[in-house]
Amino acid sequence: MTIWPKAVANGWHPVATLRELKRRKPLARMLMGKPIVVFSSPEGPAVLVDRCPHRNMALSQGKVRGGEIECAYHGWRFKGNGRCTHTPGVGEPARHAAEALPVIVRAGLVFTTLADKPNAGPVLPYPMEAEGFDSFLWPIKATRARLIDAVENLLDPAHPHFLHPGIVRSGTVRRPVEVTVRVKEDSAEAIYVENTRASALMPRMLEGKRTASVGRFSLPSTGQVAFENTKGLKLSITVFFVPEGPERVKPIAHLATQKGVIPPFIKELALRAFDMVILAQDQVALRRQAENIERFGGPKYAVGPLDVLFPAIQALAAGETPEPSERTLTLSL
Ligand code: FES
Numbered sequence: 067m068t069i070w071p072k073a074v075a076n077g078w079h080p081v082a083t084l085r086e087l088k089r090r091k092p093l094a095r096m097l098m099g100k101p102i103v104v105f106s107s108p109e110g111p112a113v114l115v116d117r118c119p120h121r122n123m124a125l126s127q128g129k130v131r132g133g134e135i136e137c138a139y140h141g142w143r144f145k146g147n148g149r150c151t152h153t154p155g156v157g158e159p160a161r162h163a164a165e166a167l168p169v170i171v172r173a174g175l176v177f178t179t180l181a182d183k184p185n186a187g188p189v190l191p192y193p194m195e196a197e198g199f200d201s202f203l204w205p206i207k208a209t210r211a212r213l214i215d216a217v218e219n220l221l222d223p224a225h226p227h228f229l230h231p232g233i234v235r236s237g238t239v240r241r242p243v244e245v246t247v248r249v250k251e252d253s254a255e256a257i258y259v260e261n262t263r264a265s266a267l268m269p270r271m272l273e274g275k276r277t278a279s280v281g282r283f284s285l286p287s288t289g290q291v292a293f294e295n296t297k298g299l300k301l302s303i304t305v306f307f308v309p310e311g312p313e314r315v316k317p318i319a320h321l322a323t324q325k326g327v328i329p330p331f332i333k334e335l336a337l338r339a340f341d342m343v344i345l346a347q348d349q350v351a352l353r354r355q356a357e358n359i360e361r362f363g364g365p366k367y368a369v370g371p372l373d374v375l376f377p378a379i380q381a382l383a384a385g386e387t388p389e390p391s392e393r394t395l396t397l398s399l
């Protein structure tokens with residue numbers, strides 16, 4: 067069993083969107099190897115450990131009834147705080163409670179934590195919750211991957227030529243790009259300045275004349291890519307990588323675009339269409355990477371000159387506090 071770095075183990079992770087909860091069915095989720103169930107209670111979204119205290123049935127197999135979750139086996143009912151409210155066949159409900167986890171709702175996401183002493187709450191990077199943006203949430207299917215590999219995949223500028231030729235990077239043309247890498251105690255970012263028109267389809271359509279793109283990592287396991295042009299932030303893709311297990315990651319993405327003349331639903335359709343292709347290519351690569359790591363019994367990483375964020379991500383993900391630093395270099399991307 068993987069020992070999760072402290073920041074991940076004690077961090078807040080989104081386990082559902084409010085929209086997913088509208089379906090009224092309890093949602094079965096995994097968080098760092100712990101099965102949990104998310105459902106909608108009158109007090110708001112509730113997260114319980116997915117085990118009935120009576121006979122170990124998964125509560126997620128049950129039904130949500132009047133804002134309470136009813137176990138599918140003998141019908142015990144539990145409130146969002148875990149208290150048993152009804153035990154069929156007797157007047158008094160059982161005194162055995164289901165285990166409840168803390169919940170914080172922000173930006174349409176239901177966050178929970180497995181920490182014994184939870185910290186203040188989830189960290190939502192800008193521009194989530196900011197004015198002036200059209201945004202949507204996109205819960206993505208879990209994929210086989212180690213957490214660090216999934217995070218790096220989003221932020222890595224070197225693979226698009228090969229994995230997504232013509233979409234994210236041209237596949238043939240490389241251009242000099244000035245990169246500033248900033249490492250802080252709880253985050254790391256790389257700012258790519260490329261004062262030319264992008265060479266590939268997606269950045270061209272979405273950004274016009276791009277001035278900078280940014281890749282950011284912040285604890286516990288959040289990645290963000292943002293694209294700026296002369297008018298400011300155009301598009302940001304923030305991805306919460308939720309560790310379901312040692313080799314299973316469920317990303318939940320938040321996409322935000324600057325408000326403009328194009329209706330939000332058109333932008334959402336376009337972004338989903340593009341990202342769907344990219345996502346599928348990335349997920350295949352991540353799965354194959356995990357399979358090959360398995361063949362060798364563990365990973366081994368070489369750091370190349372284009373891997374500007376990897377050492378910081380690796381250090382932060384391992385629970386180390388890196389020395390704050392800043393450097394600028396020129397790469398061919
Ligand atoms: S196992 Fe849940 S009510 Fe019996």
Ligand SMILES: [Fe+2]
Binds near residue numbers: 225229230348
């Ligand atoms: Fe990719």
